[in-house]
Amino acid sequence: MKPRLDLRTLFLSATTIALALSACSSQPAEEKASAGPGGAAEVVTADTAPPAIKPVDIPTRGGDGSPIELTALSEADVGGARLDGELGCSFAASAAAQPLLLAKGNVASQDPARGIVKVGDTIETVSANGGFDAMAKGTKFFGKGLQLRVALTGPAQGGGESPPRPATLTADRADGAQRVFAGLWQCGP
Structure with missing residues (x-):
């Protein structure tokens, strides 16, 4: 006999995954320092990078x-x-x-x-x-x-x-x- 898929469990699992992914994306972007004009360090984030x-x-x-x-x-x-x-x-x-x-x-x-x-x-x-x-x-x-x-x-x-x-x-x-x-x-x- 095949196990029956419980739709409520499937919905709750999908919701949990979606919330976990959104939490990951709201973490601060990784920053990298690079030399800007005149040798000064600039901070480039994922939000400011081209x-x-x-x-x-x-x-x-x-x-x-x-x-x-x-x-x-x-x-x-x-x-x-x-x-x-x-x-x-x-x-x-x-x-x-x-x-x-x-x-x-x-x-x-x-x-x-x-x-x-x-x-x-x-x-x-x-x-x-x-x-x-x-x-x-x-x-x-x-x-x-x-x-x-x-x-x-x-x-x-x-x-x-x-x-x-x-x-x-x-x-x-x-x-x-x-x-x-x-x-x-x-x-x-």
């Missing part, structure tokens, strides 16, 4: 089953593209990585911004409506059988004229395949 960026790289889903492969642009790829525009934007996996997408456009212009992306070993051209101003906030790029959406996911990291911002790059292929890349979107001179 939010962590959660990496996202969702493999290709849908379509014919073949992966969407965006590869890093080399200096030769970028130089050979001869992109026109006053300012540019790029998407890269990290601050130290070569870009997966690079585009340039003019400020206060409705002329499309033009860019390049490397699909496998092939350089493809892409364009986005609205010039540089539209790109800076994240936008959609359109190319041959491919749509790329840049979406900002967090505040700028660092200072200066053109700090990078956490973002995702979603690649949609004409056959219905989709892949999401995580990285940084940086716009400026």
Whole structure:
């Protein structure tokens, strides 16, 4: 004979666990001392620390089953593209990585911004409506059988004229395949 589960006992156990977890979360945050400007020690707590960026790289889903492969642009790829525009934007996996997408456009212009992306070993051209101003906030790029959406996911990291911002790059292929890349979107001179 199977033992019968008593719902009252189950409810009381779940309530006890929930209360124990909430008590743990109300304890003071762990503090770490770090050197601030001028060498003075600053206290950083979990409440004052900048939010962590959660990496996202969702493999290709849908379509014919073949992966969407965006590869890093080399200096030769970028130089050979001869992109026109006053300012540019790029998407890269990290601050130290070569870009997966690079585009340039003019400020206060409705002329499309033009860019390049490397699909496998092939350089493809892409364009986005609205010039540089539209790109800076994240936008959609359109190319041959491919749509790329840049979406900002967090505040700028660092200072200066053109700090990078956490973002995702979603690649949609004409056959219905989709892949999401995580990285940084940086716009400026």
